[in-house]
Amino acid sequence: MKNRYHRITVSIIVCLFLFLFISPLFYAENSKLVVKVGLYEDEPLIFQDNNGNVKGLYADVLEYIAVQEDWEIQYVYGTLNEGLTRIKNNEIDVLTAVAYSPERAVYTEFSNETIFPNWAQVYSVPSLEIESFLDLEYKRIAVVKDDIYYVGPNGIKNLKDNFDLNCTFVEVNDYNEVIKLIEEESVDAGILTRLYESELQNNVKIAKSPLIYSPIKLLFGFPKGSPQNQYLIEKIDYHLKIIKDDHDSVYYSSINEHMPIYSAKEVQIFPKWAKTVVGAILLALLLFVSVSMLLTREVKKRTNHLNEAIGDLQNEIAHRIDAEESLKKSQDKYRELTEKLLIESKSKFESIYNNAATGIDLLDKDLKIVDLNDRSAEMFGYDKNELIGKSILDVTFPGDIELTLKNLKRVINEDIDIYSLEKRYKKKDGTIFWGEVSVSAIKDENKKVQAIVGVIVDITSRKMAEEQLEESEEKYRELVENANSIIAKFGKDGRIISMNDFGLKFFGYKEQELKGKNWIDTILPKIESNGKSLENLAAEIINDPDKYSISINENIKKNGERVWIYWNNKPIYDKGILVGILSVGTDITERKKAEENLYEANKQLEEADRLKSIFLSSMSHELRTPLNSIIGFTGILLQGLAGDLNDEQKKQLGIIKNSSQHLLSLINDILDISKIEAGKIELDCEYFDLNEVMDELLLTFDTMAKDKNLKIEKTMPEKITLYNDKRRFKQIIINLVSNAIKYTNEGSVNITIKILDIKELEIKIIDTGVGIKKADLNRIFEPFQQLDEKLTKKVEGTGLGLHLVKKLLTLMKGTISLESEYGKGSVFTINLPLKVREE
Amino acid sequence: MGKILIIEDNENNLYLTKYILEKNGHSTIFATTGNEGVKKAIEEKPDLIIMDIQLPDINGLEATKRIRESNVGNSIPIVALTSYAMMGDRDKALKAGCTGYIEKPIDPEKFIYQIMEFLK
Numbered sequence: 020m021k022n023r024y025h026r027i028t029v030s031i032i033v034c035l036f037l038f039l040f041i042s043p044l045f046y047a048e049n050s051k052l053v054v055k056v057g058l059y060e061d062e063p064l065i066f067q068d069n070n071g072n073v074k075g076l077y078a079d080v081l082e083y084i085a086v087q088e089d090w091e092i093q094y095v096y097g098t099l100n101e102g103l104t105r106i107k108n109n110e111i112d113v114l115t116a117v118a119y120s121p122e123r124a125v126y127t128e129f130s131n132e133t134i135f136p137n138w139a140q141v142y143s144v145p146s147l148e149i150e151s152f153l154d155l156e157y158k159r160i161a162v163v164k165d166d167i168y169y170v171g172p173n174g175i176k177n178l179k180d181n182f183d184l185n186c187t188f189v190e191v192n193d194y195n196e197v198i199k200l201i202e203e204e205s206v207d208a209g210i211l212t213r214l215y216e217s218e219l220q221n222n223v224k225i226a227k228s229p230l231i232y233s234p235i236k237l238l239f240g241f242p243k244g245s246p247q248n249q250y251l252i253e254k255i256d257y258h259l260k261i262i263k264d265d266h267d268s269v270y271y272s273s274i275n276e277h278m279p280i281y282s283a284k285e286v287q288i289f290p291k292w293a294k295t296v297v298g299a300i301l302l303a304l305l306l307f308v309s310v311s312m313l314l315t316r317e318v319k320k321r322t323n324h325l326n327e328a329i330g331d332l333q334n335e336i337a338h339r340i341d342a343e344e345s346l347k348k349s350q351d352k353y354r355e356l357t358e359k360l361l362i363e364s365k366s367k368f369e370s371i372y373n374n375a376a377t378g379i380d381l382l383d384k385d386l387k388i389v390d391l392n393d394r395s396a397e398m399f400g401y402d403k404n405e406l407i408g409k410s411i412l413d414v415t416f417p418g419d420i421e422l423t424l425k426n427l428k429r430v431i432n433e434d435i436d437i438y439s440l441e442k443r444y445k446k447k448d449g450t451i452f453w454g455e456v457s458v459s460a461i462k463d464e465n466k467k468v469q470a471i472v473g474v475i476v477d478i479t480s481r482k483m484a485e486e487q488l489e490e491s492e493e494k495y496r497e498l499v500e501n502a503n504s505i506i507a508k509f510g511k512d513g514r515i516i517s518m519n520d521f522g523l524k525f526f527g528y529k530e531q532e533l534k535g536k537n538w539i540d541t542i543l544p545k546i547e548s549n550g551k552s553l554e555n556l557a558a559e560i561i562n563d564p565d566k567y568s569i570s571i572n573e574n575i576k577k578n579g580e581r582v583w584i585y586w587n588n589k590p591i592y593d594k595g596i597l598v599g600i601l602s603v604g605t606d607i608t609e610r611k612k613a614e615e616n617l618y619e620a621n622k623q624l625e626e627a628d629r630l631k632s633i634f635l636s637s638m639s640h641e642l643r644t645p646l647n648s649i650i651g652f653t654g655i656l657l658q659g660l661a662g663d664l665n666d667e668q669k670k671q672l673g674i675i676k677n678s679s680q681h682l683l684s685l686i687n688d689i690l691d692i693s694k695i696e697a698g699k700i701e702l703d704c705e706y707f708d709l710n711e712v713m714d715e716l717l718l719t720f721d722t723m724a725k726d727k728n729l730k731i732e733k734t735m736p737e738k739i740t741l742y743n744d745k746r747r748f749k750q751i752i753i754n755l756v757s758n759a760i761k762y763t764n765e766g767s768v769n770i771t772i773k774i775l776d777i778k779e780l781e782i783k784i785i786d787t788g789v790g791i792k793k794a795d796l797n798r799i800f801e802p803f804q805q806l807d808e809k810l811t812k813k814v815e816g817t818g819l820g821l822h823l824v825k826k827l828l829t830l831m832k833g834t835i836s837l838e839s840e841y842g843k844g845s846v847f848t849i850n851l852p853l854k855v856r857e858e
Numbered sequence: 859m860g861k862i863l864i865i866e867d868n869e870n871n872l873y874l875t876k877y878i879l880e881k882n883g884h885s886t887i888f889a890t891t892g893n894e895g896v897k898k899a900i901e902e903k904p905d906l907i908i909m910d911i912q913l914p915d916i917n918g919l920e921a922t923k924r925i926r927e928s929n930v931g932n933s934i935p936i937v938a939l940t941s942y943a944m945m946g947d948r949d950k951a952l953k954a955g956c957t958g959y960i961e962k963p964i965d966p967e968k969f970i971y972q973i974m975e976f977l978k
Contacts, residue, residue, distance in 0.1 A: 640912050644868050647963035651874040654966035660881045683963065703949070 133236030416443035513557030763788030860905030865895030
């Protein structure tokens with residue numbers, strides 16, 4: 020009962036209140052008030068549809084108020100900029116969808132009630148990932164000219180300055196143009212408002228970034244100083260407040276229609292408790308009004324004030340909730356990002372730690388290894404786990420333990436914080452490596468040593484190189500001191516600066532006897548035994564070090580013995596100035612003597628050679644001269660020129676003839692071989708027709724072959740020109756063919772000549788003769804090797820023929836080889852280089 | 859048949875050459891030294907000269923040169939008697955102005971035919 024009564028009371032009071040509040044207006048205005056409303060394209064807040072009808076939240080709200088207040092709305096369409104200009108010029112009464120800014124406030128009055136909280140939303144082309152304002156660096160951003168989100172106090176223009184960004188703005192007239200530019204990728208990004216979320220939800224050409232900023236109240240604007248402002252603001256604020264409070268009002272149906280995405284949220288903007296509060300305040304207000312009925316105007320005034328306060332409160336709440344949401348979103352994002360970065364940097368650290376080129380070890384104060392990186396384990400040749408718990412001294416080379424311990428103790432005792440040491444470590448396999456370790460202490464906040472970090476660089480190769488260098492320097496020193504050469508430094512004037520032990524011993528001096536002395540009259544005579552003066556030797560070397568880089572001169576020992584030294588002289592420079600000579604000397608006295616002997620011997624040899632040639636020449640002449648008579652007169656007698664001979668005489672003269680011919684052959688062969696061996700023979704090469712020569716040769720064998728009833732055959736290409744010593748070539752062929760005939764009793768002798776390639780001639784002499792035993796094949800080309808004892812008697816020959824053939828062929832850069840089967844025959848193969856005739 | 863000058867220092871060989879040539883119907887004159895040979899060649903203007911290379915005073919090559927340089931000129935064939943063993947003798951002989959050469963020791967049967975060739 021009490022409730023019902025209460026409700027009735029409330030209704031009465033409300034009606035009363037409404038009557039009191041509204042009635043004066045009905046009486047004040049008799050005809051319709053024309054309200055000029057400026058609008059610009061700001062869908063879904065206010066826009067023109069395809070038919071030119073003005074639609075949107077602002078339109079719906081204005082129309083509702085117009086009906087309530089009996090206004091006539093006249094829309095004046097334009098851009099935001101134009102709308103603001105019209106306000107400035109007092110050409111319109113109201114401008115829709117305008118937010119407060121101090122600049123605009125100069126010429127604009129604003130309604131108090133917001134129609135919709137709004138904020139800027141950054142959109143971009145899909146390829147860009149804009150996650151913070153910093154990502155807008157160097158970007159082209161489309162903005163609506165005079166837009167509050169562009170030039171407003173919290174607009175992007177100020178943000179740009181505050182963030183110190185280098186981005187450029189492309190100003191356009193409305194948000195649709197912004198969208199168009201992003202879609203065309205004429206810009207990188209653009210500034211729209213939250214209201215575009217649903218429209219652009221499925222647009223693949225444009226991406227919503229998480230960046231929002233500048234939350235503002237969308238208000239109505241009025242030209243400043245216009246007399247009806249007070250009235251209009253009052254009415255608009257009043258109605259707006261009512262419809263925003265009523266979920267069945269035109270406000271919410273319009274939001275549902277134009278901005279469905281926000282309808283649910285908008286419900287949340289006005290939570291139940293808020294309504295209760297508002298209700299309570301209203302109730303209290305109405306109670307107050309009912310109690311103070313007479314104070315209507317006062318009530319009205321206060322009501323207005325309170326209404327304003329409530330409106331502000333509502334907005335405040337709405338903003339806070341939105342802000343909280345976006346804050347939460349960005350916090351989540353931030354958390355995700357930092358977690359990601361943390362994980363990344365942790366893994367980066369681990370990767371760096373383990374893959375570092377240096378070994379890193381963490382020791383506790385007992386010098387036990389607490390942790391180490393992979394590289395360190397690798398250096399020691401252990402598995403990581405094997406090393407953890409081990410003392411660092413366990414992997415230190417025994418000889419370096421004391422040193423290591425001494426230094427580590429200084430760190431533990433806080434004498435020093437850090438040290439660096441080159442020391443040897445012991446690997447698992449027992450081998451040693453050199454490490455350069457940098458050790459530092461890790462201290463707690465009380466500056467107490469907690470642990471020790473060692474960073475080890477493997478310097479084994481450097482150490483080895485150093486050792487090698489040291490060794491080689493040592494060796495070098497040893498080399499200088501113990502070299503079997505005299506090594507000395509001389510001043511420019513020939514003053515002896517230093518000399519190695521060998522040199523001192525060699526010359527028979529003690530160091531102090533030579534040091535500082537001039538070389539003349541110490542180790543150098545004034546005049547060589549051959550009369551050459553050495554007094555200016557130092558000057559000569561200094562003046563032309565290149566010419567005297569090697570000098571051979573006579574030196575003198577302390578005991579007066581003269582020696583010949585081969586000196587290698589190098590100028591010594593100090594800062595580019597020649598200051599002395601470094602000389603390395605070798606005693607060549609013996610060599611010099613040997614050379615002299617050799618020279619003598621050579622001279623004698625040359626003389627002997629000359630004599631030999633003369634001897635050969637003489638012998639050739641002297642042996643031939645009597646043979647000429649013997650052979651000549653034997654021939655004359657056999658010819659019968661000196662009278663007839665009886666048969667016995669003819670037979671005996673025939674023997675003389677054959678024997679003297681044999682003797683002549685022997686003489687010729689011996690002389691040839693001697694000359695070849697003495698290098699005295701020279702080939703007398705010419706081009707000749709091989710066919711012609713072969714035919715000529717075969718003709719001479721004709722009688723010989725016919726006597727034995729043998730066939731001689733020749734196979735060869737039609738035209739071969741050979742470049743050779745024709746006479747020597749003939750000599751070879753005669754030797755081989757006559758041998759073949761001699762040792763063949765029946766069958767044939769075949770000569771085949773082939774060109775193997777354009778550079779080689781092959782001549783085969785094939786007989787069906789007695790052949791040669793395998794064991795004798797190698798001896799056949801040696802002198803005086805007639806192999807078959809029995810045959811020797813039958814066959815005449817010098818025993819030098821094949822030997823000479825081989826020698827001649829060698830001279831001709833040719834070869835000879837032999838294949839033979841005993842009893843069946845032999846094949847001699849000659850290979851000769853074939854010189855192509857150049858014509 | 860012609861007049862043949864034999865320049866040869868060895869008595870036996872001179873006799874041999876002279877004998878073969880004369881037996882074959884040639885008339886011969888001779889000299890036993892180079893200088894004498896040159897003198898006789900210029901004075902006698904033989905049809906052919908047989909020149910031994912090794913002679914006691916000037917050798918056969920020098921003698922040949924001198925004969926060629928003399929007014930008897932190039933008309934007389936000069937045949938050198940060369941040693942087969944000495945490489946280069948033949949070349950030297952031809953260079954010095956010899957018309958041809960016959961190797962020692964001579965083959966009496968062949969020798970006369972060789973001489974006939976040079977006389978043609």
